[in-house]
Amino acid sequence: MSFTTHFYSILYALCIGIVTVFIWKVFRHISHFVYLRRKLSVVPGLPRHWLLGNAQKGQVDSSKNFLKLIIKAANEKHKIFCTWVGTLPVVHILHADPLKEVIKQTREKSKGHTDGYRMFxxxxxxxxxxxxxxxxxxxxxxxxxAFHFDILNGYINIMNDGADILMDRFAKDTSKGNTIDVFPYVCKMTLDSMLRCSLSYSGSIQTKASESEEEYIQAVRRMSEILWQRNLRPYLAIDGVFYNFPIGKEFVQLCKKVHNFTGKIIKSRTQTLKTHDEVQVTEGKKRRLDFLDILLTAKDSEGHGLSPQEIQDEVDTFTFEGHDTTASAVSWGIYALGKYPDLQQKVYKDVCDVVGDSKMITKDHIGRFTYMSKFVKEVLRYYSPVPIIGRAEYDHPVIIDGKEIPTNVSMWVNIYAIHHNEDIWTNNMLFDPERFDAEHRDDHDVYGFVPFSVGSRNCIGQVFAMNEIKINIAKVVQRYEVVVDPSKEPVLLPDVIMRADNGVHVGFRPRK
Incomplete structure (x- = not known):
């Protein structure tokens, strides 16, 4: 046999092998799809396209339509609901009962093909x-x-400073009686606070943001939008497709900007710790340990610390989660003050009774608030700053709401739907802080109110966030009467966090 003939024989065999493997994979995928359709036929859901699933116009083609769909399903008394991202199913948890079952059966986050966590x-x-x-x-x-109460108490002054700057910016930009979209203002404040508290950052994003700081804020906003689009479009869920599209290439560039911003902070602090004591001395006083200090110096039982990449990952995670979600909560809290003037007056009275003439909101004040605490909880319920979280793709079938969910099916916990489920909450669509009153609160258990998730994987920074939310709401009512712009009613836009499609517009009238 000649060399040429032998070469073509090998090439022919290789082609046959590739085609065979491809056909086998397609066959397995189709077989699995048919199996999932049959097993999940008992779970309520929408009619779906055989290839696109529910990524069709009027179904889950946008986050606003997705929100309407899920609320409709919850109102129809469905505790779980199934949608399809292309040929892959997602089971949505809409009620506290199935959430309890899910939490008890897994501690893991989901990273399957239909889960946003993988895409993060x-x-x-x-x-x-x-x-x-x-x-x-x-x-x-x-x-x-890093989140011990003693550490968190050291952040109170920084949060007060950031809130005071925010109040001054509100005064300046609404001096002519106009309204503003508060979310961009609050977002800069929470990022400023997060960087100063957890990373001892010396910049001032609210008063004079640098180019890299502005780029970071815009990058986070845009990446959140992109990740939500990936969840709604089946073809973008495939990495090989996504990263060859312009939107995927844009995402890569945005990641570089974010990593460059946080990486410089880490590098600077690492150099500081190498040339100073573990707790740097400034002006004769020990500087408090912050989040980054603990990251850089923490050791496990075997004496091993975090790797440089682990430190980078944790800083990126907390810088994002610590400012964007809190910004959503504060912004919606300010809006709710203006939307419900009678409730705003109750918050104002509570703040006056507790704080008096003090310009500083202390840890003692925060612990003594009564109506304020109920108001903030209702903001977290009603507006759900984190509207959706994911759970694990199980490696074994599980029973949820009496229905068998097959192996490796993604689950999304729809916090917004749970927080508005009429089986859990009386007058579920009414904004009513009194529902959290200890004497006559709604009859719900811990799984019915989950703004910071629940179980072992709940939010480690929830006390930090609650302190900042309460400080800013208190500062607002101390100085202003908040009014809404009736011509700019916000349209809920759930992506990674709960935003408003048209902004959160309010005005501020100085108190006399």
């Missing part, structure tokens, strides 16, 4: 939001000291 990987790496198993347990234990 290039941005947030393998930090606490994304990691699993022993790595998550180890890192959670190492990071817990």
């Amino acid at each position: 990987g290039p941005w947030l790496g393998d930090g606490l939001l994304m990691s699993e198993g022993r790595k998550w347990e180890r890192n959670r234990k190492l990071l817990t000291p």
Whole structure:
């Protein structure tokens, strides 16, 4: 046999092998799809296209339509609901009962083809939001000291300073009686506060943001939008497709900007710790340990610290989660003050009774608020700053709401739907802080109110966030009467966080 003939024989065999493998994979995918359709036929859902699933106009083609769909399903008394991203199913948890079952059966985050957590990987790496198993347990234990009450109390003054700057900016930009979209203002404040508290950052994003700081804020906003689009479009869920599209290439560039911003902060602090004591001395006083200090110096039981990549991942995770979600909560809280003037007056009275003439909101004040605390909880329920979280793709079939969910099916916990489920909440669509009154609160259990998730993987920074929310709401009512712009009613836009499609517009009238 000649060399040429032998070469073509090998090439022919290789082609046959590739085609055979391809056909086998297609066959397995189709077989699995048919199996999933049959098993999940008992779960309520929408009619779907055989290839596109529910990614059709009027179904889950946009986040606004998705929100309407899920609320409609909850109102129809469905505790779970199934949608399809192309040929892959997603089971949505809409009620506290199935959520309880899910939490008890898994501690992991989901990273399957239809889960946003996998898509967060290039941005947030393998930090606490994304990691699993022993790595998550180890890192959670190492990071817990960063959120001790003694550490958090040291941040109160910084939060007050940031809130005061925010109030001054509100005064300046609404001096002519106009209204403004408060979210961009609040977003800069929460990022400023997060960087100063957790990373001892020396910049001032609210008063004079640098180009890199502005780029970071815009990058986070845009990446959130892109990730939500990936969840709604089946073809973008495929990495090989996404990263060859312009939107995927844009995402890569945005990740670089974000990593460059946080990376410079980490590098600067690392150099500081190498040339100074573990706790740097400034003006004769020990500087408080912050989140980044603990990241850089923490050791496990075997004496091992976090790797440079692990530190980068955790800083990226907390910088994002610590400012964007809190910004959503504060913005919606300010809006609710203006939307419900009678409730605003009750918050104002509570703040006056507790704080008096003090310009500083202290940890003692925060602990003594009564109506304020109920108001903030209702903001977190009604507007749900984090509208959706994911859980694991199980490696075994599970029973949820009496129905068998097959192996490796993604689950999304729809916090917004749970928070508005009429089986859990009396007058579910009414904004009513009194529902959190200890004497006559709604008859719901811990799984019915989950603004910071629930179980072992709840938000490690929730006390930090609640302190900042209460400080800013208190500062607002101390100085202003908030009014809404009736011509600019916000349209809820759930993506990674709950935003408003047209902004959160309010005005501020100085109190006399």
